[in-house]
Amino acid sequence: MLLADLTMPEFEAGLQRTRTIILPFGATEEHGRHLPLSTDTLMAETLAARAAERRRVFVAPAIPYGVCRSSSGHPGTISIRGLTLRALACDLLRDYYRQGLRRFILLSGHAGGTHNAFLLDAGEEMLDCLPEAEIAVVTELDLVRADAANLIETRGDSHAGEIETSRLLHSHPQLVKGTSEREFPNFPKGLLVRDKRSCWPGGVWGDPGKACAEKGRAIEAAVLEGLVNLIDRLETADQHLKR
Known part of the structure; x- marks a missing residue:
C-alpha cells in the first residue's frame, strides 16, 4: 500500500491488515x-513498491x-x-508509531557510510524510546551482497x-542518457579533502559500460528477495529482538 495514494479511511483500514511500513531513503x-540525480531515490522507492506487491506492508513517501560527502x-x-537526517528519521519513526505502525x-x-550511520543511530534511539517498535535499517547492497558477486563483473x-x-x-530506461567511462575515485586514505572532485572527476565508482537491462532485472529480483x-523476519521476530 503506497501511503501517499491512500485516503484517511483506507489508511485506517490498512492498519487492520498490517503494522509494517517501509521508509525509502534516497x-x-x-x-x-548518464544517470539522473534521483537514482538512489528511484531504486529505493521502486524496490519498496515491488515488495508491497509481495507482502502486506505500507510504503511511505520516499525521502x-x-x-x-x-x-x-x-x-x-x-x-x-x-x-538533519537523523532528526528527520526520528520524527518520522515517532509519528508513524503514534499513528499505529509498529514494524x-x-x-x-x-x-554512503556516513548517511547510513545516521540512519542507524536514529533507529537505535527510537528502539529505546518506542517500546513496541521493531526496526531494521538496511541498504540495497546489504540485501543482496552475496548474490551480487555472481551477477556483477566489476569488482x-x-x-x-x-x-x-x-x-x-531495467526500471527507468528513459532516464538513462548513454553511459560514462569506467572510473574509481582516488581519495587519499585517512585524509579529508576539500576539493573532492579533484579525486573523483567523473563521479563514477565502477564500470557502467558493463551494464545491461537484463542484468538490472536479475539484480532487482535478488534485492527484492532479500x-x-x-x-x-521482522514480522515474526522473537521476543529477544525487542527492547
Missing part, C-alpha cells in the same frame, strides 16, 4: 554523466535527500547534514557503475 546526487563537489548533489524498515538506496562497483546503471536500464525475507 538522495539527490550526481551519478556520472529524496541524504548525506553525500564524497560527491558534494559535483554539480547537482544536494546534501543535508547528518544530524519499520528504513531502506536506503544511497549507500568494487558501487556508484553510477555496472550495478546502478543496470538497475535504471527485502521480502527481511519483512518476514
Whole structure:
C-alpha cells in the first residue's frame, strides 16, 4: 500500500491488515554523466513498491535527500547534514508509531557510510524510546551482497557503475542518457579533502559500460528477495529482538 495514494479511511483500514511500513531513503546526487540525480531515490522507492506487491506492508513517501560527502563537489548533489537526517528519521519513526505502525524498515538506496550511520543511530534511539517498535535499517547492497558477486563483473562497483546503471536500464530506461567511462575515485586514505572532485572527476565508482537491462532485472529480483525475507523476519521476530 503506497501511503501517499491512500485516503484517511483506507489508511485506517490498512492498519487492520498490517503494522509494517517501509521508509525509502534516497538522495539527490550526481551519478556520472548518464544517470539522473534521483537514482538512489528511484531504486529505493521502486524496490519498496515491488515488495508491497509481495507482502502486506505500507510504503511511505520516499525521502529524496541524504548525506553525500564524497560527491558534494559535483554539480547537482544536494546534501543535508547528518544530524538533519537523523532528526528527520526520528520524527518520522515517532509519528508513524503514534499513528499505529509498529514494524519499520528504513531502506536506503544511497549507500554512503556516513548517511547510513545516521540512519542507524536514529533507529537505535527510537528502539529505546518506542517500546513496541521493531526496526531494521538496511541498504540495497546489504540485501543482496552475496548474490551480487555472481551477477556483477566489476569488482568494487558501487556508484553510477555496472550495478546502478543496470538497475535504471531495467526500471527507468528513459532516464538513462548513454553511459560514462569506467572510473574509481582516488581519495587519499585517512585524509579529508576539500576539493573532492579533484579525486573523483567523473563521479563514477565502477564500470557502467558493463551494464545491461537484463542484468538490472536479475539484480532487482535478488534485492527484492532479500527485502521480502527481511519483512518476514521482522514480522515474526522473537521476543529477544525487542527492547
